[in-house]
Amino acid sequence: MAGKFMRAVLIHGYGGGAAALKHVEVPVPVPRKDEVLIKVEATSLNPLDWKIQKGVIRPFMPSKFPFIPATDVAGEVVKVGSHVNNFKAGDKVVAMLRISTGGGLAEFVVAKESWIVNRPAEVSAVEAAGLPIAGITAYQALTQSAGIKLDGSGKPTNILITAASGGVGHYAVQLAKLGNSHVTATCGARNIEFLKSLGADEVLDYKTPDGAALKSPSGRKYDAIIHCAITGISWSTFEPNLSENGKVIDITPGFSTFVTFAVKKLTFSKKQLVPLFSTPKSEYLEILVKLVKEGKLKTVVDSKQPLSKAEDAWTKSMDGHATGKVIVEP
Incomplete structure (x- = not known):
């Protein structure tokens, strides 16, 4: 994917709500030795995403601007870093991204191997993307x-x-x-x-x-x-x-x-x-994915929007009345 570009949604600073989201083309990220490059199939929004935009966690997060929001993604592995042993190209996965760097509102993301879980065929990308946070x-x-x-x-x-x-x-x-x-x-x-x-x-x-x-x-x-x-x-x-x-x-x-x-x-x-401060761990995510696979837990989707209409999903999440999860699909 070296030299390739992807569609993404950025924020350039604090405040502004959905109107401040900017659609851009940026280079596809390159995975480091302990990271995996994922082609995104679904991203879920959380209140944390727009709270970061509001500056609730400043000056700690985000680490820098411009910033691609969202941390919960599901998709397919495209490339793995040199020290990655548990995943390979073609694997279906669900991943948690660093809160400080985000990356979910894009066509591709990189995630640390330790924050990625295999996604069985019985669990759709949308179901899985709702789970992490x-x-x-x-x-x-x-x-x-x-x-x-x-x-x-x-x-x-x-x-x-x-x-x-x-x-x-x-x-x-x-x-x-x-x-x-x-x-x-x-x-x-x-x-x-x-x-x-x-x-x-x-x-x-x-x-x-x-x-x-x-x-x-x-x-x-x-x-x-x-x-x-x-x-x-x-x-x-x-x-x-x-x-x-x-x-x-x-x-x-x-x-x-x-x-x-x-x-x-x-x-x-x-x-x-x-x-309570939630601690993202892959072992917890594995348990939840297993429960979804067994039919004991389900992700209820309030709405789905394409990446081109990420503003609509952002507005829905900020409104605070979503029933279940708000999903963005590339």
């Missing part, structure tokens, strides 16, 4: 922070998932049900039946009084709350709904999260607020 975040929140065993061998647990129809939330509902949990979910009225179809036992419209108060229709107290909503919910709303040793796992922690976390630790409170 959203799926791994849901997996870690449930299995590590909430202690859920996905084989169903753990004790019955009451779980609440806020913003459950979104990217992380819709995976969390499905994974929690695999783990012998009673799941209460919050969403907008239009997604109530959708979440029931994913296995949610109780669904709350967040705009109703009971939904805003997070009250279980059956009067249950929650052993864990997976807080996926971008909009803030105060500790005073969470606390009365928690069981004696319940915890809130906040996947988008802000300053107030860390203040409450510290206060609860210092006062030895049995009820805890836990900030």
